[in-house]
Structures are given as structure tokens and as C-alpha cells.
Amino acid sequence: MKTILRSRDLWDLVHDGVDATDKDAGKLKNSQKRDAHAMAIIQQAMHDQLFSRIAAASTAKETWEILRMEFQSDSQVKAVKLQGLRREFENLTMKESEVIGDYFGRVMALVSQKRAYGEEISDQTVVEKVLRSLTARFDYVVPSIKVGHDLSQLTLVKLMGCLQSQEERMKPIYP
Structure with missing residues (x-):
């Protein structure tokens, strides 16, 4: 605005x-x-x-x-809202039936709210959080991403692309 x-x-x-x-x-x-x-x-x-x-x-x-x-409210209300958003971010995990695109949408909505309240949150922090909170079906993918990419340089778009391509590979050939 x-x-x-x-x-x-x-x-x-x-x-x-x-x-x-x-x-x-x-x-x-x-x-x-x-x-x-x-x-x-x-x-x-x-x-x-x-x-x-x-x-x-x-x-x-x-x-x-x-x-x-x-x-923005006053600083006390802002601090309380930020605390709730931090808790929600830390407890955030991918649901078993959720697809990568939907999970990234939830993560980024929360990150945007935190940033709107003045919280500085780096892309690396978000990347690490996503990698920690994926479902078990991505357990074999996460180590290869960590080894193959410098997490401090890995963008959220690139991570989402890597995970979506793995998700496509995991889909059964016959429905």
C-alpha cells in the first residue's frame, strides 16, 4: 500500500x-x-x-x-502475535497426504506473516525448516539435497523444484 x-x-x-x-x-x-x-x-x-x-x-x-x-498494534500485542507465529512455525510439519506445493504454500504464508510483523527470517532458516519437517517419504531425498547443495545458497524456489521433481518420481505409474 x-x-x-x-x-x-x-x-x-x-x-x-x-x-x-x-x-x-x-x-x-x-x-x-x-x-x-x-x-x-x-x-x-x-x-x-x-x-x-x-x-x-x-x-x-x-x-x-x-x-x-x-x-501493527502496540509493541506488546505485536510481540504476542510474533510469539504465536514462531510457535506455529516451529511446530509446522508436512501432512502425510499433502503435496509439496501445498506445504510450501502453508510455510510461506506463515513466513510472510512473521516478516509482516518485523521478524527477520532468512531463506536458509526456511529451507532448513522445510527439510526437517517433510514426511517420511522424503527421508531418502533430504540427505542428497543437503550433500548436493549449499543450504546457505539454496533458494526456496530451487528447493521446491527439487522436491516436486522427486514427488513426481514417487507417483505410481499406474493409478
Whole structure:
């Protein structure tokens, strides 16, 4: 959202608000128009449930503050949410009936949430977690990946590709 607002040169209004004390009526009117444009962009991006929370806001800055409090909260709430996400990440394992693509989707959704709350998590950490948490049917694949690749350089996309190709090889020839 910040990127969109910056690209349209509206972030300053969202961050600082409209200067209502501006004596230049033309400049004030232009700022108010840009503020309304910023609000419209933010509102268009909101799901119906979130929209109801920001509907009463009268400026882009006020709207942004409501959303910031909703998603970032104060540091104590943020720390609690991060702790829950860390626990969930550590306990995450692949289900027996799950395919690699679905498992990576769950892992990356969790990693994205952690990063959104300010947690720095390296790709290597995620790669190592995935390799530790695969089902037993991948037990013979994991050591070959560890030997064949430098885990500090192995990207998540490359790992997913390796595991998906092994998964395809494991499928029975006749259904």
C-alpha cells in the first residue's frame, strides 16, 4: 500500500496529513483533493470487513492510523502475535497426504506473516525448516539435497523444484 501511495506522490499526505492552517486556498484545496484520492486508494484495497472499521475516518492519515493500529498494534500485542507465529512455525510439519506445493504454500504464508510483523527470517532458516519437517517419504531425498547443495545458497524456489521433481518420481505409474 505504501508503494502505491508513494508512486502517486500521496504518501506525504497519508503520513503527515493535510496542513489545514495553509493560508493559500488553492494549495489547501489541492491538498484536500489529493487526500481524498489517497483515501480512495486505501479504501479500494480493503475487504468489506476492514472497510467498516475505516469508513468513519475523514482523512487519509486517520484511515492509515486505524489500519496501522489494527495490523501493527502496540509493541506488546505485536510481540504476542510474533510469539504465536514462531510457535506455529516451529511446530509446522508436512501432512502425510499433502503435496509439496501445498506445504510450501502453508510455510510461506506463515513466513510472510512473521516478516509482516518485523521478524527477520532468512531463506536458509526456511529451507532448513522445510527439510526437517517433510514426511517420511522424503527421508531418502533430504540427505542428497543437503550433500548436493549449499543450504546457505539454496533458494526456496530451487528447493521446491527439487522436491516436486522427486514427488513426481514417487507417483505410481499406474493409478
